[in-house]
Amino acid sequence: xxxxxxxxxxxxxxxxxxxALILNNxxxxxxxxxFLYVYLLLKFNVDxxxxxxxLWGFCLGLAVDIFxxxxxxxxxxxxxxxxxxPFLVWLFSPSDxxxxxxxxxxxxxTIPFLKYVVLALLVxxxxxxxxxxxxxxxxxxxxxxxxxxxxxxxxxxxxxxxxKR
Numbered sequence: 001x002x003x004x005x006x007x008x009x010x011x012x013x014x015x016x017x018x019x020a021l022i023l024n025n026x027x028x029x030x031x032x033x034x035f036l037y038v039y040l041l042l043k044f045n046v047d048x049x050x051x052x053x054x055l056w057g058f059c060l061g062l063a064v065d066i067f068x069x070x071x072x073x074x075x076x077x078x079x080x081x082x083x084x085x086p087f088l089v090w091l092f093s094p095s096d097x098x099x100x101x102x103x104x105x106x107x108x109x110t111i112p113f114l115k116y117v118v119l120a121l122l123v124x125x126x127x128x129x130x131x132x133x134x135x136x137x138x139x140x141x142x143x144x145x146x147x148x149x150x151x152x153x154x155x156x157x158x159x160x161x162x163x164k165r
Contacts (some may be wrong), residue, residue: 011040020067031141034146035158037064038124041082042117042157043137046089047100052057057082070132077128084123105161117157121150 015037023034041057061075068074089103092112101118102108125146133142 007060008040009054012056012063015040016063016067019064024068028148028152031145031159032152034152035048035121035124035149036153036156038078038081038121038153039157039160040105041078041085042100042103042120045100045102046086050083050086053082054079073128073131076131077124080127081120081124085120086114086137086162088120092119104164109118114154114158117154118150121153122146125153 019035023036027033037050037060040060041053044053044056057078058075060076062072064074065071092115093101093103093108094112103113105113108116129142129146129149136142147162
């Protein structure tokens, strides 16, 4: 149990540092920024308690907020993602899966895993950018930003999953 906590804690800081130091400086076509730090939340085991998942989501979002000077925006979006993730895993997991599996291409299959990732990222990106802009005056720019960031982050997560495979 302690080893799992320590491994997740190390992943949290590695992903936060990669996000804050490298990925936040990347903007493809002025819209798409990969948000790879949510990969930690997407890979939690199915049997993880909801309160633990919400706490990890808050700490992850707060750490990104501290490094990127966005007070509470990432924390709110990741807590929403942590709240929705167990339902999405249940929605896309195979019916014969055990109670203790980690979502991934190996355990779910490629298409269900990509559906899970895309839907989870759409929830996260929508919450993040609606809170950041706090306006619907430029609705199409907001929509382009949500879709492009979701696609580039999905591509990054899919690449990581294939490398781990």
